[in-house]
Amino acid sequence: MKYTKDHEWIRMEGNTGTVGISPYAARQLGDVVFVELPEEGKLLAKGGEACIVESVKAASEVYAPVSGTVIRTNTMVKDAPETVNADALGEGWFFKMEISTEGELAMLMDEDAYKTYCEGL
C-alpha cells in the first residue's frame, strides 16, 4: 500500500491499482455524505482531480496518486457514502485504475513514511 501527501492510498495488484483515502483523511473530513466518482475510461494524470468527496460541511478533491485509466468505480460509496468513514482502507475504495507509468509508484510513501508524515502535521 502506498500513500500520497494528500492522503490518498493505492493498492496494487499486477498493473491494477485500487484507490481510496486514508482513515486520517476520512476523520478530518467528518461524515461523508456524497462521493462523485470518475467515469470508467477516464484518463487520469498523477495529481489530477479524480473524485469529489463531500462531508456535511465541505467538498474536497481526491487526486489520482499516479497516472492511468479508470476501469471500475465503487458503487457502494455512491449508494452508502458513510462506508468511507466506516472502512476507508477496505470497502470505502473509490475506483480501480490501470496504471500507465509504474515509475510514479516509487515517488509515493509507504505505510511507515505516511504514518510519520501524518504525525508531523
Added chain:
Amino acid sequence: MTNLKQTKLHEFHVENGAKMIPFAGYSMPIQYPLGILKEHLHTRAKAGLFDVSHMGQAFLIPKDGNFETAAGFLETLVPADIKSLEPGQQRYTQLLNEEGGILDDLMVTRLGMPEHCHWIYIVVNAGCKDDDYAHIRTHLSEGITLRINNQLSLLALQGPSASKIMSGFLPEAVTMPFMNSLDTLLKVNGDNLLCHISRSGYTGEDGFEISIKHDQVLKLAKALLVHDDVELIGLGARDSLRLEAGLCLYGHDIDTSTSPIEAGLVWSIRKNRRKTGGFLGAGRIQRELVEKPARCRVGIKPLARAPAREGTEVLSQSGDQIGVITSGSFGPSVGSPVAMGYVQQKFSKIGTKIDLRVRGKAMPAKIIKLPFIPNNFYRGE
C-alpha cells in the same frame, strides 16, 4: 488561533473531545467525537446540548419603570409588535437599518419577574453583537438604558427528550408554553441555580434556552450531560438542524441587503405594525408588502445526491441565472441535500423546476416548501 475568546465551557468542550474552530471571534466546538451527522440525528431523536454563550445578551431598561416606554423605543428599531408582549413572553424579530435591510435577527423577551417586568431582554448573534449594541446606542432615547451583560452564559437543550430532562430540574418546564420564559431556580445536585429559561430554540425541535451566570454554567452543563439522553452538539450540527427547519442564518440567508419581506419573515411582523410602520426601514417593508419584492427566499431541493452550497448559481430551465443559494448542505434527517436561497419572484412557486450550477454542470432541483421537516414546537396539552 490567537486572540480568540472562549466561553466558560471551553475546557469542558475540549475534555469531551470537541474539535474547536474559530467562529465569530470565539473558539467554538464544531463537532464532538460523535460527528455532525450523528449529533444532528441525536438531537431530533433525544436531546442535544449546545453551548451558545458566544451570543450577545443585553437588557433595555426604562428609567420610568414602564414597559411601554422600553417597548415603544424598541419598536422604532424592529418591525415586531413589542408592546403586546405579556410578562415572560418572547418574540423573534430583526433589527433593520434605514433602507429596510436586516442588521441582525434576534430574540426579544419581556421579563416575567414582577420586579423586572418592565425590562426587555435581547439575545443577538455573536458576529453582530458589537454592531448591534452600537446601533441601539445611536438611537437610544433619553429614558432608556442599554445594559449589556457579559457575566451570563447561554445553553440550549433541544429535542423530544428536553422537556422530560428539564422537568428533573424544574417541574414547571413541562408545561411552559412555547416562546415563554421563567426567571427561576433550577434544582441541580442539591444546589439552587438562578436562571432565565425560555421554551425556544433554533432547531425546529421542542427545547429550552437557559441563561445562567458564568460561574454556574459548568455545573448545569455537567448535570445535563449526565443524563443518558443528552449529547453535546457542535455548531456543525446546529447549522444542519436550523437549515432543515428552514431557519435563517444571519450573514448567509439574511443580511443588510435583504428585507424581512424578501426573506419570508413577514409572519414575524404583525398586521398592526405593517400598517402603521414607525420603525427604521418601514418604507421599504410597506412598499414590498404591496408590490411584492423582486426576489424571495425559497427552499431548494437538489434532485440528485450532490449537495449544493452557499454561492451556487440557481438557473432557470433556459439556463439564465435567476438566483443564488445562501445556505446549502446535506440534511441528515431528510437524508438528502437541502438548501435555501433567493430566486426572482416569478420562479418562487413551489414545485418550479430549476437547475443548480455545481462544479460547472447544471444539476436539476426544485423549489420546495419550508421547512424540510415538520417542526416539533410545544403546543400545549
